[in-house]
Each structure stands twice: as structure tokens, then as C-alpha cells.
Amino acid sequence: MAQNFLSFLVLSLTIFQFLTIVESRSRARMYVESQCRSTIHPDLCVQTLLPYVTKTGLPSPQLLAQVSLASCLSKARFTKTYMNMVAKKLNETKNSEDYQAMEECLHKINDGVNQITQSFKELQQMGKDGDDNFLWHESNVQTWVSAALTGATTCMDEILLDGIDNSEKAMIKARILKVKQLASNSLALFTRFTARYRASHGIKNP
Secondary structure: HHHHHHHHHHHHHHHHHHHHHHHHHHHHHHHHHHHHOOOOOHHHHHHHHHHHHHHHHOOOOHHHHHHHHHHHHHHHHHHHHHHHHHHHHHHHOOOOHHHHHHHHHHHHHHHHHHHHHHHHHHHHHHHOOHHHHHHHHHHHHHHHHHHHHHHHHHHHHHHHOOOOOOOHHHHHHHHHHHHHHHHHHHHHHHHHHHHHHHHHOOOOOO
């Protein structure tokens, strides 16, 4: 009898823990989906944020914007590395026209990496040095992320690269597109955070 009761107790605790995990994950998904509604690419937004939220609980809109920017920065760095590899290959084949096109695109992506890096640092500072500086930080982040988004768009639109095969060309465009989408989502999440912060702190728009 005691052994049966112990088995029942263990089974009950296991079921309870399982239901708690399921409920926690469901709550996390609902929270992330609500935060991502303002983005142009909500599915990508949920995919980006959900693993972080599942592990850490329900972070603030500011932290979610930081996670989104960090993901964008990581993807931009990988894209830059990949494009450097392709540029080196074009240079070795003496394809000067396509190499120049790649170099111009790389310059925009490199600028984007720097702009997103600065934006991430700026976002981390927001709210820590007083409300008087909040609008200044906000303007900087909006300017830099928007510039990175524009650079990625221009790069993807202008790059031709006839000197490389179609599969590699498709890979480049897909990577740049992902950077562009992540930057767009980051900007939307950032705007959502700043609007709520300004409203709760009585900070008026300039």
C-alpha cells in the first residue's frame, strides 16, 4: 500500500511539473506574440525572442529590444564574414567589377555592424542616466538602426555579382535580407519600448 502511494505521489508530482512547464511556455509564447504584433515580421520576431523568454521569464520591453538588436548584430557579423570570403574569392579570380561591387556592399554592411553595435550600447544606457537624456539616446538608436536598415536594403538592391554562381548569390541575398528583417523588428520593438517608457515617466516628445 505504501509503495503504491509513493508511486502515485511521484506520478502526481511529475504530471504537476510537466503541466507547470507547459503553462510557463504557453505564457511565454503569449507574451512574446503580444510584443511582436507591432513588427513587420512577427514570426521571425517570435522565433528570435521566444528562446530567451522561455529561459529567463518575462523580461521588460527594453530587454526584448536588446535581445532583438543582439540577434541582428550577430547575423550582421556572420553576413560580413561570409561576404568577406566571397570578396576574397572574386579578388583571386581577377573579377575586378564584381569585386568592386562586393566591396561597396561590404562597406555598407560593415557600417551597419558598427551602427547596430552603437545602438545596442546606447539602448543599454537608456533609463540609467536620467530622463533628461532619454530622448537623446532614443534619437541616436533610431538614427543608427534606420541607417543600418537602409544600408542593408541598398546593398541587397544594388549587388549584381555576375562572377559568382546563382546559389552563392542567393545565399548572400538571403543573409542580407535576414539582417534587414531583424533590423526592422528591432526598430519596431525599440519604438514600442520608448513609447511606453515616455508615457510612464511623463516625457514629452520633442
